[in-house]
Amino acid sequence: MSQPFVLVLYYSRHGATRTMAEAIARGIESVSGVEARLRTVPEISAECEAVSDTIPAEGDLYCTDEDLRQCSGLVLGSPTRFGTMAAPLKYYLETTSNLWMNGALIDKPAAAFTSTASLHGGQEATLLSMMVPLLHHGMILAGIPYSQTGLLETRTGGTPYGASHVAGKSGENPVDPTELELCVAQGKRVAELALRLN
Ligand SMILES: Cc1cc2nc3c(=O)[nH]c(=O)nc-3n(C[C@H](O)[C@H](O)[C@H](O)COP(=O)(O)O)c2cc1C
Numbered sequence: 001m002s003q004p005f006v007l008v009l010y011y012s013r014h015g016a017t018r019t020m021a022e023a024i025a026r027g028i029e030s031v032s033g034v035e036a037r038l039r040t041v042p043e044i045s046a047e048c049e050a051v052s053d054t055i056p057a058e059g060d061l062y063c064t065d066e067d068l069r070q071c072s073g074l075v076l077g078s079p080t081r082f083g084t085m086a087a088p089l090k091y092y093l094e095t096t097s098n099l100w101m102n103g104a105l106i107d108k109p110a111a112a113f114t115s116t117a118s119l120h121g122g123q124e125a126t127l128l129s130m131m132v133p134l135l136h137h138g139m140i141l142a143g144i145p146y147s148q149t150g151l152l153e154t155r156t157g158g159t160p161y162g163a164s165h166v167a168g169k170s171g172e173n174p175v176d177p178t179e180l181e182l183c184v185a186q187g188k189r190v191a192e193l194a195l196r197l198n
Contacts, residue, residue, distance in 0.1 A: 004198060005035040005070070006191050009063050010077030011089040012040070016115040016167040017077045018059070019175050020183050024075050024113065024163065027187025034191040037071065039063035041092040063092065068099055073109040073194035074139065075187060076130055080114050083122035084129045093133050106138030109193035111186055113163040117171075119156070127161040142193055148185045150178040158182040 006028045012018035018040075025036035038060040042052040056062060068074070078085035099105060112130040116123050131141050143160045144151060150158055156176050157164035163183040165175050175183070 003033065003035050004072040004194060005037045006073040006075060006187070006194055007063070007067055007071035008036055008038050008075045008077065008187070009067075009089075010038075010040055010113075011079070011086050011092075012077070012115075013079060013086070014167075014171045016165055016171055016175070017079050017113070020113050020115060020163060020165055020179075021075075021077050023175065023180050023183035024077070024187035027184035027189075028075075028191040030184070030188050031191035031195065034072070034194060036187065036191075037067060039067050041088050044088045044091045065096070065099060068096065069104045071108065072198050073190045074105070074134070075111045075113065075190050076134065077113040077115075078126065078130060080116040080122050080126040083125040085114075085126060096137070100137055103138060105134075107197060108139050109142050109190050109197055110134045110137075110139035111142045111162055111190050113183065113186065115157075115165040115167050117167055117169055119166050121166075123157065123164040124159055124161050127159065127164070130162075140193070140197070142186075142189055144182055144186055144189070148182060150181050150185075154178045154182075162186065 028036035
């Protein structure tokens with residue numbers, strides 16, 4: 001049987017959320033016996049038709065039902081858009097009814113992360129709203145505990161609801177060291193929970 005893995009499922013238009021996803025994957029892989037699997041979702045179109053290739057030209061593969069069915073944990077990432085997750089990720093989640101009907105995600109640990117342009121641009125609202133479909137799937141939600149002292153020290157992103165990043169008006173801010181540390185900690189925590197729960 002293949003090694004257990006935690007799925008890092010994200011959407012990123014300009015790369016900030018993707019940078020966070022990679023840091024979270026490093027945190028997951030710091031836990032012995034767990035792998036990270038990075039997956040993304042296609043853009044969506046106004047025509048609501050399949051217009052993109054099934055394999056992206058670059059970057060991570062698109063998520064499949066099997067990625068979700070087989071994962072031991074899930075870390076879900078999206079840019080904040082008007083205080084909630086981006087439509088392509090929401091659209092993808094709405095294709096997971098079959099997994100929901102079969103209870104495929106019940107009792108798996110899950111967490112969320114986000115990137116915003118502005119400091120008070122709705123990170124916590126986004127993270128909480130991303131957790132709602134995960135609860136419907138029966139997943140066990142994990143935040144970031146305050147034993148991660150970066151939560152108290154940060155002047156940018158990083159919340160107890162999940163990792164976050166303030167990218168700036170034009171995405172000019174790199175993911176800062178505290179934000180990065182909290183991404184890694186979040187990945188590590190979900191991987192450790194996945195081992196305990198499986
Ligand atoms: C339609 C739209 C809505 C957005 N809404 C918000 C918002 O509510 N708050 C905020 O701070 N940034 C908002 N942004 C900015 C993105 O959250 C920000 O640029 C993010 O870092 C992009 O992540 P990415 O680089 O992974 O694509 C919005 C961007 C778009 C395109």
